[in-house]
Amino acid sequence: MLTLGVDLAAADKRTAMAAVEWLPDRAIVRDLVLDVSDAHIVEASERAEKVGLDCPLGWPEPFVAAVQAHRIGHVSVADADGAQWRRRLAYRLTDEVVRNETGIIPLSVAADRIAHAAFRVAGLLAMLAAAGHDVDRCGGGRVVEVYPAAALCRWGLAYRGYKGRGQQDVRHADLVTALCRAAPWLELGAFDRLCRRSHDAFDSVIAALNARAVAVGRAAEPDDEQRTVARIEGWIALPTGPLSSLIVGPEE
Template identity: 80%
Template sequence: MLTLGVDLAAADTRTAMATVEWLPGRAVVRDLVLDVSDARIVGASEHVDKVGLDCPLGWPEPFVALVQAHRLGQIAVADGDGAQWRRGLAYRLTDEVVRQETGIIPLSVSADRIAHAAFRCAGLLAMLAAAGHDVDRTGGGRVVEVYPAAALYRWGLAHRGYKGRGQQVQHAQLVTALGEAAPWLDLGAFEGLCRRSHDAFDSVIAAVNARAAAIGMAAQPSDEQRPTACVEGWIALPTGPLRELIDGANE
């Protein structure tokens, strides 16, 4: 099995992509690149079993309805808690599930700067669909939405404090901790890049999370949640420990 992890930024710069091959008893990072274009992501997707995309795949349905109503001058604000009303505009169903399950609050795709990456992601999903890939925003097709911070939390690893300027020590410690928690994951010649770039590191985590989704070890929406998830997207939270991603593998 091959999985692809993409840490998607608003532009090619700061976008990282990792390819991981899953073999009996081990997994090997076969490729890890920075400054990746949409065309390169689509091309790489042709050769893998699952793509873990670190970016929201959609917007909250109430937010989309608000924009449409605002355009027509037909907004009706419900009486009561205005903050709660605004929260429903800012966060998707899957974001609320992640918050409930992990205590981590994802960035709002309608109210935070991650929306710039989501604009790009919308075009990327259209390109993947045009290339013949099954783009199911719940993760049932080639692409699955992942959230490295939540995955790291689920795997018992540090999920905060390793990004940004001045965080090299924490970042390096996290790469070391990953190696201790998953000794079967071979970063090979790309270990140095993982230690230097948190974008590169997140793309590897995205590829590992894609493996969890591919083998049924990531949360899926319930029947009740699925209609909303089909539109808004669904974050595939890992449901088991790292070691179970490799144990019993038959590939």
């Protein structure tokens, strides 16, 4: 099995992609690249069983409805103070599930800079669909939405403070070491240095591991009620087992 992980930025620059091959007793990072184009992602997806995209795959339904209503000048604020109404505009159902399960508050695709990457992913999903891939936003097809910080949290690893410069670079390198200790079956090989140098590269590896969790049934799926919304808004696939469960999957 081959899984692909993509840490998607708004442009090719800062977009990283990792390809991980899964063998019965180990996982090998076969490729890890930076500054990745949409065309490169689509091409690489042809060879992967599961593709983990670190980017919201949709927008909150109330937000979309409010924008449509505002376009014709008839927005109705349901709550007296507006606070709860604005929260429903800002966060998707899956964001609230992640918040409840991990305590991590995902970035708002409706009200934060991550929306720029979401604009890109909308076009990328269209390209993947045109190439014949199932892009079910619930994660049932080739593509699944992942959130590296939440995955790291679920796997008992540090998930805050490793992105950036200065002292954070040290924390990032320490996190790579911690991952290798927690998953001794993971072989970074020639890409070890790149993982330690670039948190974008590291996140793409985590995205590929998260994609594996989905592929072997070790990630949370939406229930029937949640699925109706998740098909539109997207669904973050939180891992449900330890890192070791990723290597205990169906025979390759």
